[in-house]
Amino acid sequence: MQINLFESIRVFIEIVESGSLTQAAENLRIHRPAVTKALQMLEQHSGTRLLQRTTRRIDLTPDGETFYRRSKPLLAQADALLESFGSDAVLRGQLRVDMPIAFAVLVVIPRLPEFYRMHPDIEIVLSSSDRRRDMLREGLDCVLRVGELDDSDYVARRVGNIRIKTCASPDYLAIHGTPDTLEDLQTHKAINWINSNSRFIKPWTFTTSEGTADITLPSKLVVDNSQAYIAAGLAGLGVMQGMSLFLQPYLDGGQLVEVLPHHPAPDRKLSLLYPHRHLSRKVRVFTEWLESLL
Structure with missing residues:
Protein backbone atom coordinates (compact mmCIF):
# COMPACT_ATOMS: atom_id res chain seq x y z
CA MET A 1 0.00 0.00 0.00
CA GLN A 2 1.38 3.40 -1.04
CA ILE A 3 0.99 6.01 1.72
CA ASN A 4 1.53 9.70 0.99
CA LEU A 5 2.58 12.34 3.49
CA PHE A 6 -0.99 13.42 4.21
CA GLU A 7 -2.03 9.84 4.99
CA SER A 8 1.09 9.24 7.10
CA ILE A 9 0.09 12.16 9.33
CA ARG A 10 -3.33 10.55 9.73
CA VAL A 11 -1.67 7.26 10.67
CA PHE A 12 0.58 9.02 13.21
CA ILE A 13 -2.43 10.69 14.87
CA GLU A 14 -4.24 7.35 15.04
CA ILE A 15 -1.19 5.70 16.67
CA VAL A 16 -1.10 8.42 19.34
CA GLU A 17 -4.83 8.24 20.05
CA SER A 18 -5.16 4.45 19.98
CA GLY A 19 -1.94 3.83 21.92
CA SER A 20 -0.42 1.18 19.67
CA LEU A 21 0.59 0.49 16.09
CA THR A 22 -1.52 -2.67 15.99
CA GLN A 23 -4.66 -0.89 17.18
CA ALA A 24 -4.04 1.95 14.74
CA ALA A 25 -3.84 -0.55 11.89
CA GLU A 26 -7.10 -2.15 12.99
CA ASN A 27 -8.88 1.22 13.33
CA LEU A 28 -7.66 2.39 9.91
CA ARG A 29 -8.27 -1.02 8.32
CA ILE A 30 -4.76 -1.27 6.91
CA HIS A 31 -1.95 -3.79 7.43
CA ARG A 32 0.39 -3.43 10.41
CA PRO A 33 3.52 -3.06 8.20
CA ALA A 34 1.85 -0.11 6.42
CA VAL A 35 1.50 1.66 9.77
CA THR A 36 5.18 1.16 10.54
CA LYS A 37 6.13 2.38 7.06
CA ALA A 38 3.94 5.50 7.44
CA LEU A 39 5.54 6.36 10.77
CA GLN A 40 9.05 5.89 9.38
CA MET A 41 8.19 8.06 6.38
CA LEU A 42 6.85 10.84 8.61
CA GLU A 43 9.92 10.77 10.86
CA GLN A 44 12.17 10.93 7.80
CA HIS A 45 10.27 13.91 6.38
CA SER A 46 10.20 15.75 9.72
CA GLY A 47 13.85 14.93 10.47
CA THR A 48 13.13 13.93 14.06
CA ARG A 49 11.92 11.01 16.15
CA LEU A 50 8.24 11.44 16.99
CA LEU A 51 7.58 8.34 19.10
CA GLN A 52 9.64 6.48 21.67
CA ARG A 53 8.77 2.81 21.28
CA THR A 54 9.43 -0.03 23.72
CA THR A 55 8.05 -3.55 23.92
CA ARG A 56 5.40 -2.39 26.40
CA ARG A 57 4.32 1.12 25.42
CA ILE A 58 4.55 4.05 23.03
CA ASP A 59 5.34 7.55 24.27
CA LEU A 60 5.49 10.84 22.41
CA THR A 61 8.87 12.52 22.29
CA PRO A 62 8.88 16.30 22.95
CA ASP A 63 9.02 16.89 19.18
CA GLY A 64 6.27 14.31 18.73
CA GLU A 65 4.06 16.15 21.24
CA THR A 66 4.52 19.41 19.31
CA PHE A 67 3.93 17.72 15.96
CA TYR A 68 0.76 16.05 17.23
CA ARG A 69 -0.74 19.23 18.66
CA ARG A 70 -0.07 21.15 15.44
CA SER A 71 -1.02 18.44 12.96
CA LYS A 72 -4.30 17.40 14.59
CA PRO A 73 -6.20 20.65 13.84
CA LEU A 74 -4.57 20.93 10.40
CA LEU A 75 -5.75 17.44 9.46
CA ALA A 76 -9.24 18.16 10.78
CA GLN A 77 -9.38 21.35 8.71
CA ALA A 78 -8.31 19.42 5.62
CA ASP A 79 -11.04 16.83 6.24
CA ALA A 80 -13.61 19.59 6.72
CA LEU A 81 -12.49 21.23 3.47
CA LEU A 82 -12.90 18.01 1.51
CA GLU A 83 -16.27 17.32 3.13
CA SER A 84 -17.54 20.79 2.20
CA PHE A 85 -17.37 19.77 -1.50
CA GLY A 86 -19.37 16.62 -0.92
CA SER A 87 -22.36 17.73 1.14
CA ASP A 88 -24.54 14.95 -0.26
CA ALA A 89 -22.07 12.22 0.63
CA VAL A 90 -22.93 9.77 3.40
CA LEU A 91 -21.25 10.69 6.66
CA ARG A 92 -19.04 7.94 8.03
CA GLY A 93 -16.14 7.38 10.39
CA GLN A 94 -15.46 8.02 14.05
CA LEU A 95 -16.61 10.98 16.13
CA ARG A 96 -14.80 11.32 19.49
CA VAL A 97 -16.84 13.15 22.12
CA ASP A 98 -16.47 13.78 25.86
CA MET A 99 -19.23 14.95 28.22
CA PRO A 100 -20.22 14.85 31.91
CA ILE A 101 -21.27 11.41 33.15
CA ALA A 102 -24.83 12.29 34.15
CA PHE A 103 -25.45 14.11 30.88
CA ALA A 104 -24.24 11.11 28.88
CA VAL A 105 -26.25 8.58 30.91
CA LEU A 106 -29.50 10.49 31.30
CA VAL A 107 -29.74 12.66 28.19
CA VAL A 108 -27.55 11.58 25.28
CA ILE A 109 -27.31 7.78 25.35
CA PRO A 110 -31.09 7.17 25.65
CA ARG A 111 -31.61 9.27 22.49
CA LEU A 112 -28.66 7.96 20.44
CA PRO A 113 -30.82 5.47 18.48
CA GLU A 114 -32.51 8.37 16.71
CA PHE A 115 -29.10 9.85 15.80
CA TYR A 116 -27.98 6.53 14.35
CA ARG A 117 -31.17 6.29 12.29
CA MET A 118 -30.13 9.54 10.59
CA MET A 135 -8.97 17.79 23.86
CA LEU A 136 -5.98 17.71 21.54
CA ARG A 137 -3.85 15.29 23.57
CA GLU A 138 -6.73 12.81 23.81
CA GLY A 139 -7.84 13.20 20.21
CA LEU A 140 -11.34 14.52 20.94
CA ASP A 141 -13.43 16.17 18.23
CA CYS A 142 -15.62 18.05 20.69
CA VAL A 143 -16.28 18.34 24.42
CA LEU A 144 -19.52 19.24 26.22
CA ARG A 145 -18.99 21.43 29.28
CA VAL A 146 -21.22 23.01 31.92
CA GLY A 147 -20.42 26.39 33.49
CA GLU A 148 -17.85 29.07 32.81
CA LEU A 149 -15.08 28.22 30.39
CA ASP A 150 -11.37 28.82 30.83
CA ASP A 151 -10.07 27.18 27.65
CA SER A 152 -9.09 30.17 25.53
CA ASP A 153 -7.28 27.85 23.08
CA VAL A 159 -25.91 25.14 23.09
CA GLY A 160 -28.20 25.97 26.00
CA ASN A 161 -28.68 26.88 29.65
CA ILE A 162 -29.00 24.53 32.60
CA ARG A 163 -31.19 25.39 35.59
CA ILE A 164 -29.77 24.72 39.05
CA LYS A 165 -31.73 23.64 42.11
CA THR A 166 -30.90 23.22 45.80
CA CYS A 167 -32.45 20.21 47.50
CA ALA A 168 -32.15 17.48 50.11
CA SER A 169 -33.78 14.17 50.93
CA PRO A 170 -36.94 14.06 53.12
CA ASP A 171 -35.04 12.01 55.72
CA PRO A 179 -33.62 26.02 55.80
CA ASP A 180 -35.73 29.12 55.02
CA THR A 181 -32.89 31.62 54.58
CA LEU A 182 -29.28 31.59 53.48
CA GLU A 183 -28.37 32.19 57.14
CA ASP A 184 -30.27 29.01 58.07
CA LEU A 185 -28.31 27.14 55.42
CA GLN A 186 -25.05 27.90 57.27
CA THR A 187 -26.09 25.47 60.02
CA HIS A 188 -26.52 22.57 57.59
CA LYS A 189 -24.08 20.07 56.12
CA ALA A 190 -23.51 20.13 52.39
CA ILE A 191 -22.51 17.47 49.91
CA ASN A 192 -19.70 19.37 48.25
CA TRP A 193 -18.30 19.05 44.76
CA ILE A 194 -14.56 19.24 44.16
CA ASN A 195 -13.03 20.24 40.84
CA SER A 196 -10.94 17.19 39.98
CA ASN A 197 -8.41 19.32 38.06
CA SER A 198 -7.89 22.28 40.40
CA ARG A 199 -8.83 20.38 43.62
CA PHE A 200 -10.90 23.39 44.77
CA ILE A 201 -14.31 22.95 46.39
CA LYS A 202 -16.93 24.55 44.17
CA PRO A 203 -18.88 27.28 46.08
CA TRP A 204 -22.67 27.35 45.98
CA THR A 205 -24.28 30.29 44.20
CA PHE A 206 -27.59 31.97 45.03
CA THR A 207 -29.56 34.94 43.73
CA THR A 208 -30.41 37.54 46.39
CA SER A 209 -31.91 41.03 46.40
CA GLU A 210 -28.35 42.42 46.44
CA GLY A 211 -27.19 40.25 43.53
CA THR A 212 -25.36 36.93 43.40
CA ALA A 213 -23.96 35.37 46.59
CA ASP A 214 -21.30 32.62 46.69
CA ILE A 215 -21.36 30.42 49.78
CA THR A 216 -19.02 27.62 50.82
CA LEU A 217 -20.68 25.25 53.28
CA PRO A 218 -19.07 22.69 55.59
CA SER A 219 -19.50 19.07 54.61
CA LYS A 220 -18.87 15.51 55.67
CA LEU A 221 -18.60 14.29 52.09
CA VAL A 222 -16.85 15.71 49.03
CA VAL A 223 -17.22 14.02 45.62
CA ASP A 224 -16.00 14.62 42.05
CA ASN A 225 -18.46 12.37 40.24
CA SER A 226 -22.05 13.26 39.31
CA GLN A 227 -23.42 9.76 39.91
CA ALA A 228 -21.87 9.68 43.38
CA TYR A 229 -23.23 13.18 44.03
CA ILE A 230 -26.82 12.17 43.29
CA ALA A 231 -26.46 8.93 45.27
CA ALA A 232 -25.17 10.90 48.28
CA MET A 240 -27.00 19.41 47.49
CA GLN A 241 -27.07 21.88 44.63
CA GLY A 242 -27.11 20.50 41.11
CA MET A 243 -28.56 20.57 37.62
CA SER A 244 -32.35 20.33 37.63
CA LEU A 245 -32.18 18.29 34.43
CA PHE A 246 -30.87 15.37 36.49
CA LEU A 247 -32.51 16.12 39.84
CA GLN A 248 -36.06 16.65 38.54
CA PRO A 249 -37.03 12.95 38.34
CA TYR A 250 -36.13 12.55 42.03
CA LEU A 251 -37.96 15.76 42.94
CA ASP A 252 -41.04 14.57 41.05
CA GLY A 253 -40.86 11.20 42.80
CA GLY A 254 -40.49 12.73 46.27
CA GLN A 255 -37.02 11.28 46.85
CA LEU A 256 -35.65 14.84 46.99
CA VAL A 257 -37.25 18.09 48.14
CA PRO A 266 -28.19 31.38 38.36
CA ASP A 267 -28.42 29.21 35.26
CA ARG A 268 -25.19 27.65 34.03
CA LYS A 269 -24.08 27.73 30.42
CA LEU A 270 -23.91 24.52 28.44
CA SER A 271 -21.23 24.77 25.75
CA LEU A 272 -19.67 22.56 23.14
CA LEU A 273 -15.93 23.09 22.61
CA TYR A 274 -13.96 22.41 19.44
CA PRO A 275 -10.20 22.48 18.86
CA HIS A 276 -10.55 24.79 15.82
CA ARG A 277 -13.12 26.87 13.91
CA HIS A 278 -13.39 24.63 10.86
CA LEU A 279 -15.94 21.99 11.81
CA SER A 280 -16.24 18.70 10.01
CA ARG A 281 -19.73 17.72 8.88
CA LYS A 282 -19.75 14.93 11.48
CA VAL A 283 -19.20 17.42 14.31
CA ARG A 284 -21.72 19.84 12.82
CA VAL A 285 -24.56 17.31 12.55
CA PHE A 286 -23.85 16.01 16.05
CA THR A 287 -23.92 19.55 17.42
CA GLU A 288 -27.24 20.30 15.73
CA TRP A 289 -28.72 17.07 17.04
CA LEU A 290 -27.45 17.80 20.55
CA GLU A 291 -29.06 21.25 20.45
CA SER A 292 -32.36 19.62 19.46
CA LEU A 293 -32.30 17.53 22.66
CA LEU A 294 -32.29 20.72 24.75
Missing part, protein backbone atom coordinates in the same frame (compact mmCIF):
# COMPACT_ATOMS: atom_id res chain seq x y z
CA HIS A 119 -26.40 8.74 10.40
CA PRO A 120 -25.92 4.96 10.55
CA ASP A 121 -22.30 5.02 9.34
CA ILE A 122 -20.96 7.27 12.11
CA GLU A 123 -19.27 5.54 15.03
CA ILE A 124 -19.32 7.63 18.21
CA VAL A 125 -16.48 7.10 20.66
CA LEU A 126 -18.08 8.54 23.79
CA SER A 127 -15.99 9.20 26.89
CA SER A 128 -18.04 10.34 29.87
CA SER A 129 -16.13 12.03 32.64
CA ASP A 130 -16.56 14.83 35.16
CA ARG A 131 -12.86 15.66 34.77
CA ARG A 132 -11.56 18.30 32.38
CA ARG A 133 -9.93 16.57 29.41
CA ASP A 134 -7.11 17.73 27.16
CA TYR A 154 -10.56 26.32 21.93
CA VAL A 155 -13.68 27.52 20.14
CA ALA A 156 -16.89 27.40 22.20
CA ARG A 157 -20.47 27.22 20.97
CA ARG A 158 -23.24 27.79 23.49
CA TYR A 172 -32.30 14.62 55.99
CA LEU A 173 -34.82 17.46 56.34
CA ALA A 174 -36.82 15.51 58.94
CA ILE A 175 -33.72 15.30 61.14
CA HIS A 176 -32.06 18.67 60.46
CA GLY A 177 -35.00 20.88 59.52
CA THR A 178 -35.68 22.85 56.33
CA GLY A 233 -28.14 13.25 48.15
CA LEU A 234 -30.61 10.38 47.96
CA ALA A 235 -28.88 8.77 50.95
CA GLY A 236 -29.57 11.86 53.07
CA LEU A 237 -25.94 12.84 53.57
CA GLY A 238 -26.58 16.57 53.23
CA VAL A 239 -27.98 19.41 51.18
CA GLU A 258 -36.31 21.53 46.80
CA VAL A 259 -35.21 24.06 49.41
CA LEU A 260 -34.73 27.84 49.19
CA PRO A 261 -36.73 28.18 45.93
CA HIS A 262 -36.90 31.96 46.58
CA HIS A 263 -33.09 32.05 46.31
CA PRO A 264 -32.54 30.27 42.98
CA ALA A 265 -29.06 29.65 41.66
Whole structure:
Protein backbone atom coordinates (compact mmCIF):
# COMPACT_ATOMS: atom_id res chain seq x y z
CA MET A 1 0.00 0.00 0.00
CA GLN A 2 1.38 3.40 -1.04
CA ILE A 3 0.99 6.01 1.72
CA ASN A 4 1.53 9.70 0.99
CA LEU A 5 2.58 12.34 3.49
CA PHE A 6 -0.99 13.42 4.21
CA GLU A 7 -2.03 9.84 4.99
CA SER A 8 1.09 9.24 7.10
CA ILE A 9 0.09 12.16 9.33
CA ARG A 10 -3.33 10.55 9.73
CA VAL A 11 -1.67 7.26 10.67
CA PHE A 12 0.58 9.02 13.21
CA ILE A 13 -2.43 10.69 14.87
CA GLU A 14 -4.24 7.35 15.04
CA ILE A 15 -1.19 5.70 16.67
CA VAL A 16 -1.10 8.42 19.34
CA GLU A 17 -4.83 8.24 20.05
CA SER A 18 -5.16 4.45 19.98
CA GLY A 19 -1.94 3.83 21.92
CA SER A 20 -0.42 1.18 19.67
CA LEU A 21 0.59 0.49 16.09
CA THR A 22 -1.52 -2.67 15.99
CA GLN A 23 -4.66 -0.89 17.18
CA ALA A 24 -4.04 1.95 14.74
CA ALA A 25 -3.84 -0.55 11.89
CA GLU A 26 -7.10 -2.15 12.99
CA ASN A 27 -8.88 1.22 13.33
CA LEU A 28 -7.66 2.39 9.91
CA ARG A 29 -8.27 -1.02 8.32
CA ILE A 30 -4.76 -1.27 6.91
CA HIS A 31 -1.95 -3.79 7.43
CA ARG A 32 0.39 -3.43 10.41
CA PRO A 33 3.52 -3.06 8.20
CA ALA A 34 1.85 -0.11 6.42
CA VAL A 35 1.50 1.66 9.77
CA THR A 36 5.18 1.16 10.54
CA LYS A 37 6.13 2.38 7.06
CA ALA A 38 3.94 5.50 7.44
CA LEU A 39 5.54 6.36 10.77
CA GLN A 40 9.05 5.89 9.38
CA MET A 41 8.19 8.06 6.38
CA LEU A 42 6.85 10.84 8.61
CA GLU A 43 9.92 10.77 10.86
CA GLN A 44 12.17 10.93 7.80
CA HIS A 45 10.27 13.91 6.38
CA SER A 46 10.20 15.75 9.72
CA GLY A 47 13.85 14.93 10.47
CA THR A 48 13.13 13.93 14.06
CA ARG A 49 11.92 11.01 16.15
CA LEU A 50 8.24 11.44 16.99
CA LEU A 51 7.58 8.34 19.10
CA GLN A 52 9.64 6.48 21.67
CA ARG A 53 8.77 2.81 21.28
CA THR A 54 9.43 -0.03 23.72
CA THR A 55 8.05 -3.55 23.92
CA ARG A 56 5.40 -2.39 26.40
CA ARG A 57 4.32 1.12 25.42
CA ILE A 58 4.55 4.05 23.03
CA ASP A 59 5.34 7.55 24.27
CA LEU A 60 5.49 10.84 22.41
CA THR A 61 8.87 12.52 22.29
CA PRO A 62 8.88 16.30 22.95
CA ASP A 63 9.02 16.89 19.18
CA GLY A 64 6.27 14.31 18.73
CA GLU A 65 4.06 16.15 21.24
CA THR A 66 4.52 19.41 19.31
CA PHE A 67 3.93 17.72 15.96
CA TYR A 68 0.76 16.05 17.23
CA ARG A 69 -0.74 19.23 18.66
CA ARG A 70 -0.07 21.15 15.44
CA SER A 71 -1.02 18.44 12.96
CA LYS A 72 -4.30 17.40 14.59
CA PRO A 73 -6.20 20.65 13.84
CA LEU A 74 -4.57 20.93 10.40
CA LEU A 75 -5.75 17.44 9.46
CA ALA A 76 -9.24 18.16 10.78
CA GLN A 77 -9.38 21.35 8.71
CA ALA A 78 -8.31 19.42 5.62
CA ASP A 79 -11.04 16.83 6.24
CA ALA A 80 -13.61 19.59 6.72
CA LEU A 81 -12.49 21.23 3.47
CA LEU A 82 -12.90 18.01 1.51
CA GLU A 83 -16.27 17.32 3.13
CA SER A 84 -17.54 20.79 2.20
CA PHE A 85 -17.37 19.77 -1.50
CA GLY A 86 -19.37 16.62 -0.92
CA SER A 87 -22.36 17.73 1.14
CA ASP A 88 -24.54 14.95 -0.26
CA ALA A 89 -22.07 12.22 0.63
CA VAL A 90 -22.93 9.77 3.40
CA LEU A 91 -21.25 10.69 6.66
CA ARG A 92 -19.04 7.94 8.03
CA GLY A 93 -16.14 7.38 10.39
CA GLN A 94 -15.46 8.02 14.05
CA LEU A 95 -16.61 10.98 16.13
CA ARG A 96 -14.80 11.32 19.49
CA VAL A 97 -16.84 13.15 22.12
CA ASP A 98 -16.47 13.78 25.86
CA MET A 99 -19.23 14.95 28.22
CA PRO A 100 -20.22 14.85 31.91
CA ILE A 101 -21.27 11.41 33.15
CA ALA A 102 -24.83 12.29 34.15
CA PHE A 103 -25.45 14.11 30.88
CA ALA A 104 -24.24 11.11 28.88
CA VAL A 105 -26.25 8.58 30.91
CA LEU A 106 -29.50 10.49 31.30
CA VAL A 107 -29.74 12.66 28.19
CA VAL A 108 -27.55 11.58 25.28
CA ILE A 109 -27.31 7.78 25.35
CA PRO A 110 -31.09 7.17 25.65
CA ARG A 111 -31.61 9.27 22.49
CA LEU A 112 -28.66 7.96 20.44
CA PRO A 113 -30.82 5.47 18.48
CA GLU A 114 -32.51 8.37 16.71
CA PHE A 115 -29.10 9.85 15.80
CA TYR A 116 -27.98 6.53 14.35
CA ARG A 117 -31.17 6.29 12.29
CA MET A 118 -30.13 9.54 10.59
CA HIS A 119 -26.40 8.74 10.40
CA PRO A 120 -25.92 4.96 10.55
CA ASP A 121 -22.30 5.02 9.34
CA ILE A 122 -20.96 7.27 12.11
CA GLU A 123 -19.27 5.54 15.03
CA ILE A 124 -19.32 7.63 18.21
CA VAL A 125 -16.48 7.10 20.66
CA LEU A 126 -18.08 8.54 23.79
CA SER A 127 -15.99 9.20 26.89
CA SER A 128 -18.04 10.34 29.87
CA SER A 129 -16.13 12.03 32.64
CA ASP A 130 -16.56 14.83 35.16
CA ARG A 131 -12.86 15.66 34.77
CA ARG A 132 -11.56 18.30 32.38
CA ARG A 133 -9.93 16.57 29.41
CA ASP A 134 -7.11 17.73 27.16
CA MET A 135 -8.97 17.79 23.86
CA LEU A 136 -5.98 17.71 21.54
CA ARG A 137 -3.85 15.29 23.57
CA GLU A 138 -6.73 12.81 23.81
CA GLY A 139 -7.84 13.20 20.21
CA LEU A 140 -11.34 14.52 20.94
CA ASP A 141 -13.43 16.17 18.23
CA CYS A 142 -15.62 18.05 20.69
CA VAL A 143 -16.28 18.34 24.42
CA LEU A 144 -19.52 19.24 26.22
CA ARG A 145 -18.99 21.43 29.28
CA VAL A 146 -21.22 23.01 31.92
CA GLY A 147 -20.42 26.39 33.49
CA GLU A 148 -17.85 29.07 32.81
CA LEU A 149 -15.08 28.22 30.39
CA ASP A 150 -11.37 28.82 30.83
CA ASP A 151 -10.07 27.18 27.65
CA SER A 152 -9.09 30.17 25.53
CA ASP A 153 -7.28 27.85 23.08
CA TYR A 154 -10.56 26.32 21.93
CA VAL A 155 -13.68 27.52 20.14
CA ALA A 156 -16.89 27.40 22.20
CA ARG A 157 -20.47 27.22 20.97
CA ARG A 158 -23.24 27.79 23.49
CA VAL A 159 -25.91 25.14 23.09
CA GLY A 160 -28.20 25.97 26.00
CA ASN A 161 -28.68 26.88 29.65
CA ILE A 162 -29.00 24.53 32.60
CA ARG A 163 -31.19 25.39 35.59
CA ILE A 164 -29.77 24.72 39.05
CA LYS A 165 -31.73 23.64 42.11
CA THR A 166 -30.90 23.22 45.80
CA CYS A 167 -32.45 20.21 47.50
CA ALA A 168 -32.15 17.48 50.11
CA SER A 169 -33.78 14.17 50.93
CA PRO A 170 -36.94 14.06 53.12
CA ASP A 171 -35.04 12.01 55.72
CA TYR A 172 -32.30 14.62 55.99
CA LEU A 173 -34.82 17.46 56.34
CA ALA A 174 -36.82 15.51 58.94
CA ILE A 175 -33.72 15.30 61.14
CA HIS A 176 -32.06 18.67 60.46
CA GLY A 177 -35.00 20.88 59.52
CA THR A 178 -35.68 22.85 56.33
CA PRO A 179 -33.62 26.02 55.80
CA ASP A 180 -35.73 29.12 55.02
CA THR A 181 -32.89 31.62 54.58
CA LEU A 182 -29.28 31.59 53.48
CA GLU A 183 -28.37 32.19 57.14
CA ASP A 184 -30.27 29.01 58.07
CA LEU A 185 -28.31 27.14 55.42
CA GLN A 186 -25.05 27.90 57.27
CA THR A 187 -26.09 25.47 60.02
CA HIS A 188 -26.52 22.57 57.59
CA LYS A 189 -24.08 20.07 56.12
CA ALA A 190 -23.51 20.13 52.39
CA ILE A 191 -22.51 17.47 49.91
CA ASN A 192 -19.70 19.37 48.25
CA TRP A 193 -18.30 19.05 44.76
CA ILE A 194 -14.56 19.24 44.16
CA ASN A 195 -13.03 20.24 40.84
CA SER A 196 -10.94 17.19 39.98
CA ASN A 197 -8.41 19.32 38.06
CA SER A 198 -7.89 22.28 40.40
CA ARG A 199 -8.83 20.38 43.62
CA PHE A 200 -10.90 23.39 44.77
CA ILE A 201 -14.31 22.95 46.39
CA LYS A 202 -16.93 24.55 44.17
CA PRO A 203 -18.88 27.28 46.08
CA TRP A 204 -22.67 27.35 45.98
CA THR A 205 -24.28 30.29 44.20
CA PHE A 206 -27.59 31.97 45.03
CA THR A 207 -29.56 34.94 43.73
CA THR A 208 -30.41 37.54 46.39
CA SER A 209 -31.91 41.03 46.40
CA GLU A 210 -28.35 42.42 46.44
CA GLY A 211 -27.19 40.25 43.53
CA THR A 212 -25.36 36.93 43.40
CA ALA A 213 -23.96 35.37 46.59
CA ASP A 214 -21.30 32.62 46.69
CA ILE A 215 -21.36 30.42 49.78
CA THR A 216 -19.02 27.62 50.82
CA LEU A 217 -20.68 25.25 53.28
CA PRO A 218 -19.07 22.69 55.59
CA SER A 219 -19.50 19.07 54.61
CA LYS A 220 -18.87 15.51 55.67
CA LEU A 221 -18.60 14.29 52.09
CA VAL A 222 -16.85 15.71 49.03
CA VAL A 223 -17.22 14.02 45.62
CA ASP A 224 -16.00 14.62 42.05
CA ASN A 225 -18.46 12.37 40.24
CA SER A 226 -22.05 13.26 39.31
CA GLN A 227 -23.42 9.76 39.91
CA ALA A 228 -21.87 9.68 43.38
CA TYR A 229 -23.23 13.18 44.03
CA ILE A 230 -26.82 12.17 43.29
CA ALA A 231 -26.46 8.93 45.27
CA ALA A 232 -25.17 10.90 48.28
CA GLY A 233 -28.14 13.25 48.15
CA LEU A 234 -30.61 10.38 47.96
CA ALA A 235 -28.88 8.77 50.95
CA GLY A 236 -29.57 11.86 53.07
CA LEU A 237 -25.94 12.84 53.57
CA GLY A 238 -26.58 16.57 53.23
CA VAL A 239 -27.98 19.41 51.18
CA MET A 240 -27.00 19.41 47.49
CA GLN A 241 -27.07 21.88 44.63
CA GLY A 242 -27.11 20.50 41.11
CA MET A 243 -28.56 20.57 37.62
CA SER A 244 -32.35 20.33 37.63
CA LEU A 245 -32.18 18.29 34.43
CA PHE A 246 -30.87 15.37 36.49
CA LEU A 247 -32.51 16.12 39.84
CA GLN A 248 -36.06 16.65 38.54
CA PRO A 249 -37.03 12.95 38.34
CA TYR A 250 -36.13 12.55 42.03
CA LEU A 251 -37.96 15.76 42.94
CA ASP A 252 -41.04 14.57 41.05
CA GLY A 253 -40.86 11.20 42.80
CA GLY A 254 -40.49 12.73 46.27
CA GLN A 255 -37.02 11.28 46.85
CA LEU A 256 -35.65 14.84 46.99
CA VAL A 257 -37.25 18.09 48.14
CA GLU A 258 -36.31 21.53 46.80
CA VAL A 259 -35.21 24.06 49.41
CA LEU A 260 -34.73 27.84 49.19
CA PRO A 261 -36.73 28.18 45.93
CA HIS A 262 -36.90 31.96 46.58
CA HIS A 263 -33.09 32.05 46.31
CA PRO A 264 -32.54 30.27 42.98
CA ALA A 265 -29.06 29.65 41.66
CA PRO A 266 -28.19 31.38 38.36
CA ASP A 267 -28.42 29.21 35.26
CA ARG A 268 -25.19 27.65 34.03
CA LYS A 269 -24.08 27.73 30.42
CA LEU A 270 -23.91 24.52 28.44
CA SER A 271 -21.23 24.77 25.75
CA LEU A 272 -19.67 22.56 23.14
CA LEU A 273 -15.93 23.09 22.61
CA TYR A 274 -13.96 22.41 19.44
CA PRO A 275 -10.20 22.48 18.86
CA HIS A 276 -10.55 24.79 15.82
CA ARG A 277 -13.12 26.87 13.91
CA HIS A 278 -13.39 24.63 10.86
CA LEU A 279 -15.94 21.99 11.81
CA SER A 280 -16.24 18.70 10.01
CA ARG A 281 -19.73 17.72 8.88
CA LYS A 282 -19.75 14.93 11.48
CA VAL A 283 -19.20 17.42 14.31
CA ARG A 284 -21.72 19.84 12.82
CA VAL A 285 -24.56 17.31 12.55
CA PHE A 286 -23.85 16.01 16.05
CA THR A 287 -23.92 19.55 17.42
CA GLU A 288 -27.24 20.30 15.73
CA TRP A 289 -28.72 17.07 17.04
CA LEU A 290 -27.45 17.80 20.55
CA GLU A 291 -29.06 21.25 20.45
CA SER A 292 -32.36 19.62 19.46
CA LEU A 293 -32.30 17.53 22.66
CA LEU A 294 -32.29 20.72 24.75
